């Protein structure tokens with residue numbers, strides 16, 4: 267296997283073509299200030315494929331821009347950082363405000379559907395499942411579904427495995443929660459079966475439509491749109507709005523907002539990082 271080169275050897279036009287490929291296929295914005303990321307994130311892939319330079323990798327991508335290698339290169343440019351009950355506030359708001367309100371409105375259907383869009387290694391959907399199990403008394407015999415999606419197949423495989431290191435299992439989880447919802451497995455921690463049972467993992471790209479996915483009462487789409495270009499952000503928000511029930515809520519990451527994006531959403535009064543469709547009050551009156 268050839269040694270991977272460390273210098274930025276790809277010609278500018280190649281790098282621009284790669285930026286465009288990543289943007290079109292994932293929405294992720296790789297500004298020129300991110301060139302250092304190209305090098306560090308693509309080097310492991312180049313090594314695996316026996317490619318000595320970025321130029322060689324880009325040449326392969328040009329031949330097959332929709333192939334497996336291109337998808338792996340795009341995945342490599344994404345940030346997969348995640349942890350349990352990330353930022354705490356969205357989960358506290360869900361428990362204290364959003365969930366009781368939704369449950370009150372769904373007593374007829376006795377069904378809740380939640381989408382964790384861009385779920386990475388699974389901590390977000392599993393946190394949602396833990397919280398819903400903790401609040402189960404509100405909806406004792408309801409059908410509760412959590413769909414967890416990501417564009418990256420390897421990260422979805424990890425999420426589905428549901429096995430976390432000591433460090434990962436202590437990030438965001440109190441000891442009480444960890445011993446209740448995770449099991450010791452060798453030196454690691456494994457998600458308990460009742461938590462897993464609520465979550466279905468599936469590949470999905472936020473640049474694609476949501477046909478066939480049905481409507482959700484809640485969508486968590488956190489810490490991903492922050493990496494998108496404006497146009498792609500608007501596009502993804504429009505798709506999310508199509509998949510949200512008219513009285514549902516969209517929850518974004520703490521550094522993300524819909525404000526100034528001319529999207530279908532507006533902030534929910536009194537809540538942080540939670541958004542509702544613009545015409546919610548009219549739709550609820552109808």
Ligand SMILES: C[S@@+](CC[C@H](N)C(=O)[O-])C[C@H]1O[C@@H](n2cnc3c(N)ncnc32)[C@H](O)[C@@H]1O
Nearest residue numbers: 292344345348384386417418471472488489490
């Ligand atoms: C930083 S993680 C966020 C994980 C979790 N939502 C959280 O807040 O902890 C961002 C994830 O978004 C995924 N992603 C990036 N672009 C995407 C796209 N166009 N469609 C679906 N997932 C995408 C990445 O693969 C990555 O796993």
